[in-house]
Amino acid sequence: MTSFSEILQVSNEASLVEANTNPSGVQLVNPYRTNKRNSSDLVALAQEIQNADKFVYANVSNKLQVIAEQVRFLQEQAKRVLEEAKNCQTLHHVSCNFVKKPGHIYHLYKRPSGQRYFSMLSPREWGESPPHEFEGSFRLEQDQSWTPVEKLSEKDNDQEMINKILKCTDTLSITIGTDME
C-alpha cells in the first residue's frame, strides 16, 4: 500500500522517456541528433510536474481531511456507545425486587450500606424526603437501554424523527419502485 509520505517523497525532477537507438527494428542514423533537445524544454516539464504535485497533494489533503474528521467522529461515537453500554449494564445489575418493564420510569437510590437499588417511587412521591439518597430516574427502553429522565424529551424527539424517516422511506421506496419500472 502506498503511504501518504511516499507520495510526498517522489522527486519532482522531470524524467524523460528512455531513448532507443533501434526503435521498432529501425536503426536510427544518428540517435544523438534525433534526441537532441532544447534546454528550456526540461524546465517546462519540471515545472508542470511540480504544479501537478501541488494539486495532487492539495486534493489528497482535502479528501483525507474529511476522512480524518469522520474517524475522529467515529472514535467519539464508539467511545460513547461503550460508555452507554457500560452504564446500561450497571443499571441492569442494580438490586431490584420487581421485574422491570420497558416504557416505565424507575428511580435509583443508594442505601446507607452503599447498596444501590431501583424503586418504583420518585422523590416527589416520597414527599421530597425519600428514605435513601436519590441518584436519578431512568426509563427502560424497548431495546433494554436506559434513558435518564433529563434526556427523555431528547430521546422522544429522536424517536419521532426516526418514525418520520421510517414513514418517509416507505413512500421513498414506493417512488423508487415506480421509477425503476
Add this chain to the structure above:
Amino acid sequence: MGEKPTYKIADINLADFGRKEIVLAEKEMPGLMSLRAKYGESKPLKGARIAGCLHMTIQTAVLMETLVELGAEVQWSSCNIFSTQDHAAAAMAKAGIPVYAWKGETDEEYIWCIEQTLFFKDGKPLNMILDDGGDLTNLVHEKHPELLAGIKGLSEETTTGVHNLEKMMRQGKLKVPAFNVNDSVTKSKFDNLYGCRESLTDGIKRATDIMLAGKTCVVAGYGDVGKGSAKSLKAFGARVIITEIDPINALQAAMEGYQVTTMEVAIKEGASVFVTTTGCRDIITGECFETMKDDSIVCNIGHFDIEIDVKWLEENAVEKVNIKPQVDRYTLKNGKHVILLAEGRLVNLGCAMGHPSFVMSNSFSNQVLAQIELWTKPGVYPVGVHVLPKKLDEEVARLHLDHLGVKLTKLTAVQSQYLGIPQEGPFKPDYYRY
C-alpha cells in the same frame, strides 16, 4: 408531603388480563357474590372508608369490589412485598380503586404503600381497618394515634395478626374493637383442612410429576392441615402413615384407618414421600435424611422452614442440584438422594397456587360480615378482640351452599322446641368443635 398518586402499581396495561381472571374468580366465590346480591341495594357500608392491607391478589380484588358494591370507599395495599399479583392490582386501579401494591416492593416502599391508604380523597382519614398480619394496625396505632378515635373497628385475617392484637390488648395498647376473622369456623377449619387437601398434592405433583398411588407417605401431625394432607394422599391411592404427639389426634388418625407410628419406624417401613404439618420444629432431621429411601420427596405445609432441617441438608449434602425453581435434589455422603420441595417452606404456596378461590370466599365473606358488624353497630363491640357471632359464621357457610347445589333441611317448630335451638340458628354452642 408531595401529592398522593391516585394509584401506584407495576403496569396498568395488565388490567384487562386481571379483569378476565376476576370474572373467573367471581364464579368460584359465591359467598362474596351473594353478599353483593343481598346488600348491594341497601349499601350497609355507606360512609365507611376502609383501608385494607391484604395480599393484592385476584381473590382479594373480588373482596374489594364487594366492599365497594356494599357502599364502602376502599384503599388497598398488600401485606407482603412479593405477594401482589400485578394484573389484579392493575384491574383495581383501572376500576378507580386507589391501590398501592406491586410484586417486589422494598420494605420502605411497603410502609409507603400502607401510608397511602390512610387518607382518602379530600383528605378524609380512614374509619375502618381490614388487616392481614397486623402491620396496618400497628402503623396506625404507633404513627397515627390521632386517627384512632375516628376508627370504628378492624378485622384481622390471620393467626399472626390475631396474636399481635391479643398482645396489644394485654398491654392496653389496642384502641379499637377488633374482629378475629381467623378463628371463624368457616375460615380456619376450611382453609387449613380443605385448602390444604387440594393444594398439597397439587404442589407435589407440579413439582415432581410423581405417581402417588402405591407409595408409602408419611404425614407428620394430624391437626386440620394433617387431616387434609393425609386424606388427599390416601385418595390418590397412597398408603399413609401418621406421626403424632397428641394421643387424641393419634387416636383420631388410627380410627380413620391410618397407621400411626414414629418417624424412625415410618422410614424403616420404606416411606418415600414425607409431609410435615405440625407447626413445630425439627420434625425431619439429618438422621432421618440418612436413613430414608433413596430419592425420597420431602416437603412442608405446616410452619415456615424449620420443620424440616434444611440447614443440615445444606451443610452436609455432597451436592445440591436445582432441578427447577422450588425443587432441589441433594446427594448425601452415603450416596443417597433427597428431593426437597419449596426449600422447606410452604409447598402449596411454593409449588402450587396456594388456596383456591372457593376457600378464600369463605374467609373473605367473614371479613365482609365483620366490617358490616363493626360499621353498622358502633358501641356494640367494646375495644377488644372478638370472634364473629356463631350466627354470622353459619351465614358464611350458608352463602356457599347454593353454588354446590346443597339443599338444607329446615328444623320444624316442634324439632326446634325439642332441641331448644332457634329454627334459624345458631345451631351450635360456641364451644362446639365441628
